[in-house]
Amino acid sequence: xxxxxxxxxxxxxxxxxxxxxxxxxxxxxxxxxxxxxxxxxxxxxxxxxxxxxxxxxxxxxxxxxxxxxxxxxxxxxxxxxxxxxxxxxxxxxxxxxxxxxxxxxxxxxxxxxxxxxxxxxxxxxxxxxxxxxxxxxxxxxxxxxxxxxxxxxxxxxxxxxxxxxxxxxxxxxxxxxxxxxxxxxxxxxxxxxxxxxxxxxxxxxxxxxxxxxxxxxxxxxxxxxxxxxxxxxxxxxxxxxxxxxxxxxxxxxxxxxxxxxxxxxxxxxxxxxxxxxxxxx
Amino acid sequence: xxxxxxxxxxxxxxxxxxxxxxxxxxxxxxxxxxxxxxxxxxxxxxxxxxxxxxxxxxxxxxxxxxxxxxxxxxxxxxxxxxxxxxxxxxxxxxxxxxxxxxxxxxxxxxxxxxxxxxxxxxxxxxxxxxxxxxxxxxxxxxxxxxxxxxxxxxxxxxxxxxxxxxxxxxxxxxxxxxxxxxxxxxxxxxxxxxxxxxxxxxxxxxxxxxxxxxxxxxxxxxxxxxxxxxxxxxxxxxxxxxxxxxxxxxxxxxxxxxxxxxxxxxxxxxxxxxxxxxxxx
Numbered sequence: 363x364x365x366x367x368x369x370x371x372x373x374x375x376x377x378x379x380x381x382x383x384x385x386x387x388x389x390x391x392x393x394x395x396x397x398x399x400x401x402x403x404x405x406x407x408x409x410x411x412x413x414x415x416x417x418x419x420x421x422x423x424x425x426x427x428x429x430x431x432x433x434x435x436x437x438x439x440x441x442x443x444x445x446x447x448x449x450x451x452x453x454x455x456x457x458x459x460x461x462x463x464x465x466x467x468x469x470x471x472x473x474x475x476x477x478x479x480x481x482x483x484x485x486x487x488x489x490x491x492x493x494x495x496x497x498x499x500x501x502x503x504x505x506x507x508x509x510x511x512x513x514x515x516x517x518x519x520x521x522x523x524x525x526x527x528x529x530x531x532x533x534x535x536x537x538x539x540x541x542x543x544x545x546x547x548x549x550x551x552x553x554x555x556x557x558x559x560x561x562x563x564x565x566x567x568x569x570x571x572x573x574x575x576x577x578x579x580x581x582x583x584x585x586x587x588x589x590x591x592x593x594x595x596x597x598x599x600x601x602x603x604x605x606x607x608x609x610x611x612x613x614x615x616x617x618x619x620x621x622x623x624x625x626x627x628x629x630x631x632x633x634x635x636x637x638x639x640x641x642x643x
Numbered sequence: 644x645x646x647x648x649x650x651x652x653x654x655x656x657x658x659x660x661x662x663x664x665x666x667x668x669x670x671x672x673x674x675x676x677x678x679x680x681x682x683x684x685x686x687x688x689x690x691x692x693x694x695x696x697x698x699x700x701x702x703x704x705x706x707x708x709x710x711x712x713x714x715x716x717x718x719x720x721x722x723x724x725x726x727x728x729x730x731x732x733x734x735x736x737x738x739x740x741x742x743x744x745x746x747x748x749x750x751x752x753x754x755x756x757x758x759x760x761x762x763x764x765x766x767x768x769x770x771x772x773x774x775x776x777x778x779x780x781x782x783x784x785x786x787x788x789x790x791x792x793x794x795x796x797x798x799x800x801x802x803x804x805x806x807x808x809x810x811x812x813x814x815x816x817x818x819x820x821x822x823x824x825x826x827x828x829x830x831x832x833x834x835x836x837x838x839x840x841x842x843x844x845x846x847x848x849x850x851x852x853x854x855x856x857x858x859x860x861x862x863x864x865x866x867x868x869x870x871x872x873x874x875x876x877x878x879x880x881x882x883x884x885x886x887x888x889x890x891x892x893x894x895x896x897x898x899x900x901x902x903x904x905x906x907x908x909x910x911x912x913x914x915x916x917x918x919x920x921x922x923x924x
């Protein structure tokens with residue numbers, strides 16, 4: 363019960379930070395950057411930080427910890443996989459619109475694309491995210507993928523998901539940095555330049571800090587073993603009995619390979635059905 | 644043996660990426676930014692990216708994985724703790740010099756300090772690093788710290804170390820972003836502005852990518868359970884026998900608290916002596 367309360371406190375903090383991040387980016391573009399529109403101009407650009415924060419940071423973050431929510435442990439595994447996939451696909455769609463907005467703005471204003479470190483990291487992250495979703499769908503949702511491939515790929519999928527989320531945070535922080543420098547230039551029609559810390563600069567720097575701290579909470583929740591979804595014992599035993607000899611052999615081979623350098627006795631119960639969320643670090 | 648080869652391949656890749664990052668930042672400041680000096684001017688500023696890359700990125704990164712090197716598993720635990728602490732203290736000293744260089748440059752040029760997101764994240768990371776080192780020394784190196792405090796603090800120490808390393812990467816990427824924008828302005832005496840992708844811009848963006856990929860290798864190596872330093876069996880048994888009843892009781896309480904929401908049977912051997920590097924995620 364104590365652990366459950368700790369989990370709820372962390373989850374509520376993450377929800378609060380995610381909501382505050384979205385509110386902050388919206389206040390930024392609506393109050394300081396003249397709002398949102400699809401006009402090939404600055405108002406279209408504004409969709410880029412808004413959709414990226416909602417999608418690549420907040421929804422992506424919660425998609426990473428969806429299996430950790432204790433009240434979902436009684437729900438079926440396929441349902442949870444579909445929710446996880448759905449949240450990530452929704453994020454990917456938001457990111458496509460987000461990228462169209464910025465390329466459209468650049469092209470209409472004759473600003474070169476893809477020259478900044480922000481653009482390199484951000485686009486690489488979106489491409490890796492597409493690969494991650496595609497491979498995840500093929501490997502974990504197609505019914506005929508052999509179990510030993512799922513077992514092998516799982517730790518890569520979990521690590522890649524967290525690493526891409528980290529890249530999204532780096533992209534957000536570099537994006538905020540370059541947008542504030544470009545917008546709050548001395549000489550442009552702003553009352554104070556970035557270096558004089560006008561309210562907008564402080565407000566948007568704070569957005570950067572909110573996103574970083576939100577990321578910290580997501581990483582912490584995603585990497586605690588005590589909040590892993592428990593194996594589904596009854597279904598597992600059935601599926602072990604039903605599993606082909608080939609698959610069982612491969613799974614055992616994989617696990618003993620993993621144990622080559624493992625020093626501590628490994629007696630965790632291996633559940634084939636549950637391989638979809640067991641591996642974490 | 645296969646696992647050992649995999650580990651060596653990853654470690655060599657990390658060494659290569661770390662060396663390349665340091666070489667790249669040195670070539671940047673020596674070839675494009677006129678070199679290094681302690682003159683309160685731009686050449687003094689140049690120490691900031693150089694020392695930050697060497698210290699906060701590369702040495703800090705290797706300090707995180709020092710317990711993972713299989714050929715150190717036969718060395719004594721206190722020796723390894725001292726190497727780990729030594730690398731982090733060396734990094735902290737480099738970061739103090741790195742910060743003095745940038746504050747000194749700003750002050751002599753009347754440029755405000757601490758207005759950018761880069762400065763907020765970077766300084767927060769260095770302050771957290773100082774706290775992490777101080778708490779680490781008190782808790783893991785002072786001989787009289789109760790074992791239950793070590794056990795409780797370990798997972799926080801491991802997570803905080805990786806999170807601060809992540810913050811250092813974010814600081815590096817935002818720092819590169821703002822330095823390239825400030826330096827390669829159209830109108831300043833550069834042949835091409837940042838937006839026209841001159842060789843310097845591509846070269847330094849590549850430094851940002853090198854640092855990101857280096858971080859990926861460090862995170863991967865640091866979070867694989869199969870490369871954890873094995874418990875020291877003989878010493879452990881001795882220390883369990885020698886340990887006070889109070890400490891043993893507290894350790895047990897801690898571990899069973901951890902297991903409240905843990906679904907898989909937990910039969911790992913608990914070694915008091917080894918608590919210093921067991922907890923990882």
